[in-house]
Amino acid sequence: MNVIPLSAIDLSIAAILVLALAGLSFRLRLELSGQILVAALRTTVQLLLVGLILRLVFASKEPIWICLFGAVMIIAAGREVIARQSRRLKGWSGYGIGAGSIFLSSVAVLLLTLTVIVGADPWYTPRYAIPLLGMLAGNTMTGIALSMNTLTLAVSQNRSIIEQRLLLGQDRSQAIADLRREGMKAGMIPSINAMATAGIVSMPGMMTGQILAGSPVIEAVKYQILIMFTISATTGFGILLALSFVAWRLFDERHRLRLDRLQ
Amino acid sequence: MSRLRAENLVYRPEQKGPFSFIIEASSCLGLTGPSGSGKTLLLRALADLDPYKGLVFLDDSECSSLPAPAWRRQVGMLPAESQWWQPSVGEHVEDLDENLLLRIGFDRDVLGWSISRLSSGEKQRLALVRLLANKPRALLLDEPTKSLDSENVQKMESLVADYREKTGCSVLWVTHDEEQASRLGQTRFHLKAGNLVEIERSDR
Numbered sequence: 001m002n003v004i005p006l007s008a009i010d011l012s013i014a015a016i017l018v019l020a021l022a023g024l025s026f027r028l029r030l031e032l033s034g035q036i037l038v039a040a041l042r043t044t045v046q047l048l049l050v051g052l053i054l055r056l057v058f059a060s061k062e063p064i065w066i067c068l069f070g071a072v073m074i075i076a077a078g079r080e081v082i083a084r085q086s087r088r089l090k091g092w093s094g095y096g097i098g099a100g101s102i103f104l105s106s107v108a109v110l111l112l113t114l115t116v117i118v119g120a121d122p123w124y125t126p127r128y129a130i131p132l133l134g135m136l137a138g139n140t141m142t143g144i145a146l147s148m149n150t151l152t153l154a155v156s157q158n159r160s161i162i163e164q165r166l167l168l169g170q171d172r173s174q175a176i177a178d179l180r181r182e183g184m185k186a187g188m189i190p191s192i193n194a195m196a197t198a199g200i201v202s203m204p205g206m207m208t209g210q211i212l213a214g215s216p217v218i219e220a221v222k223y224q225i226l227i228m229f230t231i232s233a234t235t236g237f238g239i240l241l242a243l244s245f246v247a248w249r250l251f252d253e254r255h256r257l258r259l260d261r262l263q
Numbered sequence: 264m265s266r267l268r269a270e271n272l273v274y275r276p277e278q279k280g281p282f283s284f285i286i287e288a289s290s291c292l293g294l295t296g297p298s299g300s301g302k303t304l305l306l307r308a309l310a311d312l313d314p315y316k317g318l319v320f321l322d323d324s325e326c327s328s329l330p331a332p333a334w335r336r337q338v339g340m341l342p343a344e345s346q347w348w349q350p351s352v353g354e355h356v357e358d359l360d361e362n363l364l365l366r367i368g369f370d371r372d373v374l375g376w377s378i379s380r381l382s383s384g385e386k387q388r389l390a391l392v393r394l395l396a397n398k399p400r401a402l403l404l405d406e407p408t409k410s411l412d413s414e415n416v417q418k419m420e421s422l423v424a425d426y427r428e429k430t431g432c433s434v435l436w437v438t439h440d441e442e443q444a445s446r447l448g449q450t451r452f453h454l455k456a457g458n459l460v461e462i463e464r465s466d467r
Contacts, residue, residue: 160342160344160346161346161348163312163342163346164342164345164346164348165346165348166312166331166332166335167310167312167335167339167340167342168335168336168339168393168394168397169332169333169335169336169397170332171330171331171332178348252314254311254314254327254331255330255331255332256311256312256313256314256331257312
């Protein structure tokens with residue numbers, strides 16, 4: 001199970017491809033070359049840094065470092081959710097809802113996976129805990145960002161309809177039930193598509209990585225299935241939580257639509 | 264028999280008021296005033312759709328003593344432009360009294376009509392039927408006859424008058440039409456520059 005190590009030259013050859021793409025898009029005036037280069041640079045620096053940190057965390061096996069690492073991940077995920085909102089909730093509630101829902105949903109599923117399903121010894125073995133948390137939190141983040149954006153945008157565009165429904169005596173959850181459904185759909189579609197096309201249209205990244213790194217193929221497949229299921233569940237529960245909080249913030253206790261709470 | 268009473272009502276956004284008034288059971292108050300004087304906002308406050316200060320009572324029950332959806336079913340507001348969110352008319356109403364439909368110039372078939380084929384006048388008339396299906400005890404009507412021809416204006420006025428007399432419902436009717444205001448209202452108010460002024464009837 002030996003991995004063929006990659007040298008700096010190997011990575012440089014791959015980097016030349018990205019540079020060529022950036023050069024071409026500059027020539028074609030696509031105004032993308034800057035973004036491509038910055039993103040490529042960020043990937044390199046961020047992943048190298050994470051690699052260094054992970055090596056330390058894996059070596060120490062101290063739960064405190066795992067918690068710290070996880071906390072940073074979730075704080076960053078919360079920021080990403082907010083950055084992708086075109087009409088975000090004012091104040092701390094937007095950030096709190098995003099980060100809080102990612103935290104509750106991914107940590108709950110992570111604990112279940114680690115203790116009951118994987119059963120590593122000790123259960124918090126960082127080699128399992130950190131990559132799992134990263135995949136759960138990352139996918140949940142995307143789902144929640146899409147869902148929250150869809151819901152807040154739809155609510156601000158459908159103000160008259162929502163208020164009409166309130167005027168006819170519907171309560172706040174009835175008045176936005178349709179829009180909430182749309183939000184849920186928007187966030188879940190990437191996970192559903194990923195499950196439906198896995199192995200046919202796309203080779204899932206984690207499985208490919210494991211196979212490249214020399215794991216037995218069937219083990220890699222089983223882990224991939226585990227990941228797909230847990231990602232979908234975490235994303236779904238996270239979205240449900242986040243949408244409930246958003247819906248709750250968008251109305252006050254007298255079931256009045258409060259668009260003034262959106263930016 | 265239900266009367267609607269406002270006590271020191273102050274509402275957004277320019278803190279209009281305080282206004283105090285009573286609409287007696289089975290009576291209609293006609294409200295006129297220039298655009299932007301806050302007539303719609305007054306109705307929204309009474310329907311508890313906007314935050315306000317002061318107290319609003321339907322008979323002896325104060326607004327906040329009821330859950331907001333229950334209050335809005337009893338104090339029914341008809342907005343100037345009605346909204347429809349389902350594909351067909353019938354999906355918007357339960358327990359419809361067919362007589363109401365007939366009175367306002369439709370038959371049962373209208374329930375199957377698709378919303379996209381309704382004219383603005385038809386929407387307005389059907390919105391009143393939809394609202395009355397809730398059996399409200401007070402009605403807040405925001406220029407309900409704006410897009411109607413004279414025949415339908417008359418149908419709508421008489422439908423509201425009959426409902427009011429039959430159920431003892433109190434009605435607040437906002438209109439731009441001075442004539443309509445004096446035709447409908449036992450009492451008449453004019454809202455202008457933040458003042459709510461009662462207009463004496465000249466014909467009595």
